[in-house]
Amino acid sequence: MTDPDDPHIEISGSGTTLVARLSGAWTTRWAREMQKRVDDAFARHPKPQAVQFDLAGVSSIDTVGALMLAQRRTAYGSDVETSITGATPSQAALLGHVNTLEVHSAEPRKRLPSLVRPFDALGHMTANAVSDLVSIHAVLGRTLAAAGATLTFRAPFRFAALVNQFDLIALRAVPIVVLISVVVGAIVTQQSILQLNNFGVAIYVVDLAAILMLREVGLLLAAIMIAGRSGSAITAELGSMRMREELDALSVMGVDPYQALILPRMVALLIGLPFLAFIGALSGLAGAAIVALIYGGIPLDIFLDRLQGALNLRTLMVGLIKAPVMAIIIGLVATNEGFKVAGSAESLGRHTTASVVRAIFLVIVADGVFAMFFAAIGF
Template sequence: MGAAADFSEDGDTLRFTGDLSLATIGDLPQRLRARGDGEGARHLDLSAIDRIDTVGAWVVHRFAHEHNATIEGLDPEHVRLLEHVERSDQLVAMRPRHVSPFTRVLGEIGTATITAGTTLLGLLGFLGAIVIALGNVIRHPRRFRFNATVQRFEVVGVTALGIIGLMSFLIGIVIAQQGAVQLRQFGAEVYTINLIGRITLRELGVLMTAIMVAGRSGSAFAAQLGTMKLTEEIDAMRTIGVSPMEALVLPRTIAAIVLMPLLGFYSSIVAMIGGGLLCWINLGIPPVTYIARLREVVPITDLYVGLVKAPVFGAIIALAGCFQGMQVEGDAEQVGNRTTAAVVQAIFLVIVLDAFFAVFFTSMGWN
């Protein structure tokens, strides 16, 4: 039976009949609004209804509230339902909890510290997993993914030669130009060659290459592994008995470690070529003199320092990229977040380690 509403003869009572439920209420709210606007009702009689749900109780409650009417004739169960609806009809004031700026900043620092510590522990654990995978490959050489490693060599090294060469060439020009401007004040333009040779071989060649590889290859590692994790390809590899560490992580790590010294040396040479070109054009130092001066003032230890740092930087970049990629879970947004985190962590750790190496080699007398 459909819901219906009628006034009694004296016009003082509105009597409901039928089912006051979502399925049968029909246009009752509109009819109540039209009749209620015309004349009021002091009493709502619900004794004749067969059934009422939350929607019906809400309609009755709102009509009674708007017209200051009393509700009569409900059985105890329906009374409880109407009381719940009445309690829910309250304005909720959402006031943010006041937190002092000092407490908020302190909380953010604490959260960042916990996140950094957790990430560091995760990186150490992931490094251990890589070492175990390398040990397994050494014990079982047939499990080494030669083709995958060679393909990573091409992606990390060969395709990066152009952008790294251009960056290093321009950096060499900038170092030479700025160095010459400052040294000209003391009549010591010739020492620009010392500045170019030592800073590129010892520091900037390897450091700028590491930053470039972190942004280029480290992000690619995180995005590739993150996408594979999201599409459950890595879980499928585990299901068929293939170790993701040996098949995916180890080739990328080996490629970064092996190619970083080569890329760093290549970057240093190109930077010195750029600096020599500017010295030739701006200072009038011919290439033969430039090369002879480089051989005199740049010790071989500067080359050794760069070659020692490079594979460590490569390992850090591969470690951060692969670790963040393997942490992806949930949705596609995680891929972007983890890729960003991989680049930031790799660059941060590279700079920290570079500072450590600078102090260490200085204490060893390799100045």
């Protein structure tokens, strides 16, 4: 026996106007049969000027059936007029909702010529860079607005959140920053001694270590470690909150996410990075002193005496001036990438990786710009 729910389509009419009469159940159960019968029925007729779908004989229809009709209606393009008759109110509502969605036929993207592809990729990269620049400035503006509201007592200052973030960002990063700074300071000093011994001036390794660690290396190592350790954590936290719609929930409750989440992290970065840079510079000098004693035969008291003469307040201030700027860069990049996370784990991983890479790149670029600026003004 024939199933009464078996979907059928009969097409009649002239070559300019076709009437498609549907019957049966146009539901997910009959998806394969529906697609085949629709394609076969319309394949036997040339492209008309108008198509009328008559749903008077349709017993039931779900989203799959409605989507199939919408695809058939859009397959002809905008130059063919289509209409639906005989639909019940519920069927008309479903079809109207589906028709509001843009349904496109799957067309393969045309491959660009080989000579054009590099320029196409460059254009996309430039557009993305400009978009990120605008987004980062928007984050900066919202953060400054949150800071202004706190300073003018229009919003509460979350001291507990600041202490917690300072512990996570700065205090817990001290061991790894000390370790990497000692190792790098020892390596730089060992290689410098090998070269300076050729000229009999190994004692100048103290001056070299002092300037490098306090002006450049100590801060760079701390900033790179913070970008990889804390920047990625900020992006992952904000991204996961965005995926679970917790940021929207805060806004609904009247809590500004920038006030509650971003501002404490920014302030912790501003305080923590100069602290870590100073600790890293001292650790690098400690590694340099150990290697200078072993490889260069420079006693510790002579190393400290020479170090006292090589150091000055200007050398220390250079690193401390650059640290807050790099902290802001890391915080803005991490926040911007966290807010860009979509609703998938793949998106979270991709933006977390992008946060680390972009923050480290911008930190190194900023350090180079500062180096040229201080050299130009003789500071």
